Amino acid sequence: MDAASADTGAVELRRLLRALRSEAWLGRLLVIVSAVVLIVVWHFWARTNSPLILPEPGPVLERLLDYVGSGRANPHIWITVQEIILGFALGGIAGIGLGTLASEFGIARRVIMPYVIVTQALPKFALAPILVIWFGFGMTPKVIIAALIAFFPLLENTYLGLTTAPAEMLELFRALRAGRWTTLTKCKALHAVPAVFSGLRVALMLALVGAVVAEYVGANKGLGALIIVSQGTLDTELMFVAFVQLTVLGLLLDQAHGLVYRLVMRRLYGSVGAEMRAAGVSV
Numbered sequence: 001m002d003a004a005s006a007d008t009g010a011v012e013l014r015r016l017l018r019a020l021r022s023e024a025w026l027g028r029l030l031v032i033v034s035a036v037v038l039i040v041v042w043h044f045w046a047r048t049n050s051p052l053i054l055p056e057p058g059p060v061l062e063r064l065l066d067y068v069g070s071g072r073a074n075p076h077i078w079i080t081v082q083e084i085i086l087g088f089a090l091g092g093i094a095g096i097g098l099g100t101l102a103s104e105f106g107i108a109r110r111v112i113m114p115y116v117i118v119t120q121a122l123p124k125f126a127l128a129p130i131l132v133i134w135f136g137f138g139m140t141p142k143v144i145i146a147a148l149i150a151f152f153p154l155l156e157n158t159y160l161g162l163t164t165a166p167a168e169m170l171e172l173f174r175a176l177r178a179g180r181w182t183t184l185t186k187c188k189a190l191h192a193v194p195a196v197f198s199g200l201r202v203a204l205m206l207a208l209v210g211a212v213v214a215e216y217v218g219a220n221k222g223l224g225a226l227i228i229v230s231q232g233t234l235d236t237e238l239m240f241v242a243f244v245q246l247t248v249l250g251l252l253l254d255q256a257h258g259l260v261y262r263l264v265m266r267r268l269y270g271s272v273g274a275e276m277r278a279a280g281v282s283v
Contacts, residue, residue, distance in 0.1 A: 083211035087146020095154025103162035149210035150203035157199030161192025
């Protein structure tokens with residue numbers, strides 16, 4: 001009976017994994033199809049407008065290849081990437097650290113949360129001009145804006161992940177007389193991993209947006225600065241080149257996040273558990 005139950009369970013697990021893989025491939029196919037449809041619509045719509053308003057995909061691609069191949073794109077991309085990574089790192093450390101403190105200590109939660117609410121009520125991009133006055137036109141204001149925007153989703157997801165650990169697991173750790181640190185690292189933190197990585201994904205994209213928009217205020221390098229320059233010279237093709245570079249950069253960052261997430265989940269839950277967790281199935 002036990003062997004039959006085990007065989008049935010294995011069959012059901014294989015069926016579930018096949019369904020998850022099929023769903024993943026279907027999602028990728030839909031992304032490709034929608035991208036092709038978007039480019040086709042762009043092409044025909046551009047033919048009804050002036051190139052100054054909306055350039056066609058072909059000339060934009062040629063300009064992009066020339067711009068990247070000549071190396072002129074490298075300084076702009078590199079500056080923006082640095083701002084994103086530094087802002088993401090600072091916001092991530094602060095968000096995860098303060099989220100952990102707020103989840104573990106009531107007094108920390110009562111002190112931290114009011115300030116978090118106040119800072120979230122402030123429009124971050126409105127701070128860019130004053131940050132430029134304080135820190136100049138270098139990378140620092142852009143990194144600060146990116147960090148401020150990336151901070152909140154990580155604090156919130158970390159706090160929620162740590163405070164929603166299963167009650168039966170917490171009861172087991174209390175029965176084993178586990179200390180606060182052991183319970184945090186061996187129980188709550190493991191439960192919070194998916195929530196934290198979800199926050200990391202959002203924070204990474206917000207850091208990109210924050211860095212680029214902050215470059216609008218005052219910068220001579222960066223993809224945001226490139227957009228402002230192209231706007232001033234009415235070079236719409238160059239503006240779309242910057243848009244394409246930002247899109248590719250965002251996709252690469254998202255893929256890097258997904259790769260790290262899968263590696264971490266595989267380390268924690270094994271290959272099957274990681275695949276199921278990534279698809280949102282509890283294991």
